[in-house]
Amino acid sequence: MQKKEKSENKKKPSKKTSGIGFAIWVVAALIILVLFIINQNKIANNLKATGFFNKTGLKTPEFVEKAEEPETVQAERKNEVEPIGPVEIDLNSTVAETPKTSSPVKAQNETAKKQQQETIEVAKEKETTPKTEKPKTEPKTEKKETVVKKEVAVSTPSTKTMKLKLFFMTINSNGTVARKEVLREMKKSDSPLVDAINAVISGPNASEEKSGCRTLVSSGTKLIGASVKNGIATLNFSGNFEFNEYGIEGLRGQLQQIVYTATAFPTVEGVQFLVDGEKKEYLGQEGVWIGTPLGRNSF
Structure with a gap:
């Protein structure tokens, strides 16, 4: 009876040891799987950059082809x-001309030109009318000409x-x-x-x-x-x-x-x-x- 109990006691530790060993292997496998998932993109980039599958004659997996480089690497080479x-x-x-955009200065120049043209037309009317009908607004002509001269001077952009x-x-x-x-x-x-x-x-x-x-x-x-x-x-x-x-x-x-x-x-x-x-x-x-x-x- 005592011998039987001793034999059973000897068997129990061996079962516990095997169970602990299996658990350790499961934990280690999970750790390796997690590390692979975290570094999957990096591993795929290394395989893609070195051309591992091309050199060995194997077909490149889809996840390696679609692997994107880290943002820091892309930024350095772009x-x-x-x-x-x-x-x-x-x-x-023929090279297409760039569209011309109107500027405030150009618009002012065009307005001044129109005003100058109107002034010329008024002057022509004066020549055909008697001197007694001379318009009182004649002095304004000089001011309009002065505006035109100021707007013509435009600096070119750098x-x-x-x-x-x-x-x-x-x-x-x-x-x-x-x-x-x-x-x-x-x-x-x-x-x-x-x-x-x-x-x-x-x-x-x-x-x-x-x-x-x-x-x-x-x-x-x-x-x-x-x-x-x-x-x-x-x-x-x-x-x-x-x-x-x-x-x-x-x-x-x-x-x-x-x-x-x-x-x-x-x-x-x-x-x-x-x-x-x-x-x-x-x-x-x-x-x-x-x-x-x-x-x-x-x-």
Whole structure:
């Protein structure tokens, strides 16, 4: 009888131990699940930025594709100005004139001109009427002319500027090519995206050249048209864009410059390249893929 009780007492602790161990595993699993949920966006961003699924040949999950970058990261790489809207810009056509807005000074000038015209008509009437019928209001003519002279002098408004992020390339001492961001102050316009891309095509200015910047965009390249819709900037380049004197590294470099400069705007996430208005799958004889919109994670 005593032996039986002892054996039962020995079995009880083992059941309690297994129950505690199971509870610990459940708690640990819950903690891991909570941490994953909290950091889900960060984990998805890291997988998206590193191109993990593309490199391994696996299909990228939907939650990784839709992952949004943290606001702090987006703010660091975005320009403060908006790019062009969904309306296409054709650089071969005549640039549309900006609507003229009436100003108080202009309205006053027009009123003064009308008054001056009325004064001239009154003067003509005087010449045809006898001197005895000379109007008593004649002295007012000088005052009206004085008002016209004062309103003509209008000061021109100062030109507004904007700061845009541009991307050029640098060549290190070991021969490797690296991307470099610069902040350039430019004249403000209604199409800052077009201005930024044209600035990259033209190349760095004197101060940027001193810091080692250079452009790898093919010489003779021109931006024919540009439009932005649903986060994709469609940029149409001339045929020179398809061939680069520096080979495949030059082609990749010029694509990086354009993509990084365009996606520095808050409403642009990718760039669809066109050559002479045509959508092509590969760029140049070396075959660099441009068949789908390219983003920063494409490089």
